[in-house]
Amino acid sequence: MAKKNAATGGTIKVTQTGSPIRREKDQRATLIGLGLNKMHKTRELQDSPEVRGMIRKVAHMVSVEG
Known part of the structure; x- marks a missing residue:
């Protein structure tokens, strides 16, 4: 299904549910x-x-939704 969405130029909704406190720097940078x-x-x-x-x-x- 992901390939179908990518091929059609679809969008996905991403919601932050966890805190970046005490996480690696690269994970914090990825959220940003x-x-x-x-x-x-x-x-x-x-x-x-x-x-x-x-x-x-x-x-x-x-x-992630959709």
Whole structure:
């Protein structure tokens, strides 16, 4: 399904659910790269392999819809 969304230029909603406190610097930087810097903030991002990789890196601190 992810490839179908990427091929059609779909979007996904990413919400920060975990705190970056006491996390590695690269994980904090990844959240900032996704546009997330506060708890429960939601961003609608282009569904691409790059964004999916960033989400995979911080999967324990975010929830993804659609």
